Amino acid sequence: MPHPDRNYPSASMRIPTLADLLDVQELDSQIDRLLERRQSLPELERFKNEHESGQRLEEELEEARAELKQIELDLDKAEGELEMLEAKLEEHETRLFAGGMSARETEHMRLEVQSLRGQKDAREERVLAMLEEIDPVRQRVTDLESELATVNERKAELERAIKEEWRKIDAEIARKEERKTEAASPVSEDLMDLYDKLRRIKEGVAIASYDHGVCGGCHMALSPAEEEEAFSDEIPRCAHCRRILVA
Ligand SMILES: [Zn+2]
Numbered sequence: 001m002p003h004p005d006r007n008y009p010s011a012s013m014r015i016p017t018l019a020d021l022l023d024v025q026e027l028d029s030q031i032d033r034l035l036e037r038r039q040s041l042p043e044l045e046r047f048k049n050e051h052e053s054g055q056r057l058e059e060e061l062e063e064a065r066a067e068l069k070q071i072e073l074d075l076d077k078a079e080g081e082l083e084m085l086e087a088k089l090e091e092h093e094t095r096l097f098a099g100g101m102s103a104r105e106t107e108h109m110r111l112e113v114q115s116l117r118g119q120k121d122a123r124e125e126r127v128l129a130m131l132e133e134i135d136p137v138r139q140r141v142t143d144l145e146s147e148l149a150t151v152n153e154r155k156a157e158l159e160r161a162i163k164e165e166w167r168k169i170d171a172e173i174a175r176k177e178e179r180k181t182e183a184a185s186p187v188s189e190d191l192m193d194l195y196d197k198l199r200r201i202k203e204g205v206a207i208a209s210y211d212h213g214v215c216g217g218c219h220m221a222l223s224p225a226e227e228e229e230a231f232s233d234e235i236p237r238c239a240h241c242r243r244i245l246v247a
Helices: 011-039 042-098 103-184 189-201 224-231
Strands: 207-211 244-246
Touching: 011 103, 011 189, 011 207, 011 244, 042 103, 189 244
Parallel strands: 207 244
Antiparallel strands: none
C-alpha cells in the first residue's frame, strides 16, 4: 500500500505525519529505557559478583585439593617405609632371639637393631606430624566445597530471577514494537530514514516540538526569518540542531 503522505498532497497531511513520528519517538524512547533496564538489573551485578567469588573459590579449592593429594601421597609413602622398617626390625630381633651367632655377629646385629629402632621412632614421628597436618587441609577442602555449593545455589537463584525479569521486559518491548509499527505506518519511508539517522546522532531525539519560537530539541530560539524558512520546507528542521520540528 503506498503511503498517503508520500507526495505531501496538502499541508493538512503533513502535520499528522509528523505527529505520528513524535509518537514513534516516544515509543522508541520507552524501548530504549526498557533495553537499558534489561542490561542494568541489580541481579546482573549480583550475579557477576557471585560468579567472581565462585571463580576465586574454585581456584582455592583446586589448590587445597592438590595440597591434600600431595600430603596423602607423602603419608602413604612414609607409612609404607615405616612398615618396611618394622618388618626388618622384627626379622633382626627374631634372629637375635634365636641365637646361634658369633659374638661379633651378635654385636653387629644388636647395633643394627638399635639403629633400626631409632629410624623407626623418627619415621613414626613424621607420620604423626603428617596426620596432624592433613586434618586442617581436609577441613579446608570440605569448607571450600560447601562455600562453592552455596555460591552456585545463589547464582542459580539469580539466574532464575534475571530470566524472569528479562521475559517480562522482552514482552513489554514486543508490545511497544507492535505499537511503534502501527504508529509508523503512516510515516513515509524517507522520513523514517531521516528520523532514524537523526535519532542516532542526536541522543535519541530526532524530532522535537516547536513551541513559542523555541526548538524543543536544542532549546534555542529561531528568528522569524529562520522560522519562516524552516516551515516553508516539507519537513521543517531546526536551524540550529537540524532536528525535525513539529509545530
Ligand atoms: Zn534545535
